[in-house]
Amino acid sequence: MSRLESFRRRLTAQIDGLDWATAEIAGLEGDVLELGLGNGRTYDHLRERLPGRRIWVIDRVMRAHPDCIPPENDFLNGEADDMLARLAKAGVRMALAHYDFGTGDHPADAAEGARLAPLIAAVMAPGGLIVAQQKMPGMHEIAGPDAVDPGRYHFYRAES
Numbered sequence: 001m002s003r004l005e006s007f008r009r010r011l012t013a014q015i016d017g018l019d020w021a022t023a024e025i026a027g028l029e030g031d032v033l034e035l036g037l038g039n040g041r042t043y044d045h046l047r048e049r050l051p052g053r054r055i056w057v058i059d060r061v062m063r064a065h066p067d068c069i070p071p072e073n074d075f076l077n078g079e080a081d082d083m084l085a086r087l088a089k090a091g092v093r094m095a096l097a098h099y100d101f102g103t104g105d106h107p108a109d110a111a112e113g114a115r116l117a118p119l120i121a122a123v124m125a126p127g128g129l130i131v132a133q134q135k136m137p138g139m140h141e142i143a144g145p146d147a148v149d150p151g152r153y154h155f156y157r158a159e160s
């Protein structure tokens with residue numbers, strides 16, 4: 001598979017996974033957390049799918065497309081460890097978290113995911129969903145939509 005084809009598969013899995021998750025949380029109270037604003041593509045998708053939800057966004061830098069800049073009060077500009085601790089202390093709880101911090105450096109990405117997984121779990125509403133482009137050790141993995149090949153994207157449910 002070429003890198004272009006691999007890229008297409010990743011984007012398709014992201015869209016299918018986020019569409020599935022945004023429908024799944026319909027009856028669940030809580031905010032939404034986007035980990036990794038980047039260009040703002042997945043943030044834009046989430047806000048289109050979930051117009052009534054507050055979407056918190058964490059990134060250490062702001063380099064989003066001008067049309068995809070979150071409201072100032074919802075953008076947590078800094079390191080994820082600090083920002084997640086701030087959210088937990090404020091008592092904010094998420095019905096859905098999307099983890100997209102990957103750089104393509106697999107060992108580094110895996111280590112970062114493992115370090116952040118318990119901090120993300122601490123801000124989840126009971127039964128909330130975590131959709132991640134990599135494994136989140138210690139979380140309860142569930143099956144995602146049929147359209148997404150197992151292992152391509154990962155789906156977890158927070159403890160009830």
Ligand SMILES: C[S@@+](CC[C@H](N)C(=O)[O-])C[C@H]1O[C@@H](n2cnc3c(N)ncnc32)[C@H](O)[C@@H]1O
Nearest residue numbers: 036037038039040041042059060079080100101
């Ligand atoms: C792959 S990009 C996100 C792509 C984005 N979801 C999109 O659709 O355009 C990853 C982003 O995560 C941010 N990031 C990675 N690790 C981080 C950390 N530990 N704390 C804060 N931001 C981080 C990077 O600055 C980068 O902007």
